[in-house]
Amino acid sequence: MRRAELPIDARELARFLLGTTIVRDTPEGRAVARIVETEAYLPGDAAAHSFRGETPRNRALFGPRGHAYVYFIYGNHWCFNVTAERVGVGAGVLVRAAEPLAGLELMRARRGTERDRDLLRGPGRLAQALAIDRALDGLDLCAAGPLWLAAPLAPARAIATSRRIGLTKEVERRLRFFERDSVYVSGPARRRAAVTAND
């Protein structure tokens, strides 16, 4: 994926990334997944890690778009974001869930489960299945390397929106985007049934 193809606006990028391919190369082999759920974290968004300005942790959010922002959460999990907007602004898209396409044995081993539906369903699981951690923070996802984005193998089908998950601020904003009929989307079934997006 070329950087010029990526929308600058974080909300547009969140939609754009649905259907996009993630490729993860390690010495153990290649794992490939198709993004089915994202959340946008906008400039001036009180729920965004960039809201209080640049710190060592969130530095990548303020860099060029199309890079990885990886952070550690709840003492157990890593979360993977794609940076958005222009340099200095501070915004990104959390990749919340994906459909496994290749390297399933590798992902099953990393996750310790045989249930393929749960390999990449949720941001923490996705990072674990793809062996994403701090070492990849700041990585350029538009360049050859251990983790990169590629054009969709199958374009996204109907897209729906909802409130973002797990927040205490800006809770009402509908900045979560997901493929409506995908079984690889996170959250309870009730939450998956949301309004189909048209705007």
Next chain:
DNA sequence: TCACTGATCGTCT
């Protein structure tokens, strides 16, 4: 399938 809860630690106040 859903609601609830404990685990666990880096980051910033």
Next chain:
DNA sequence: GACGATCAGTGAG
């Protein structure tokens, strides 16, 4: 010193 863009396990329906 509090809290967090989460998850697995548990128990009830």
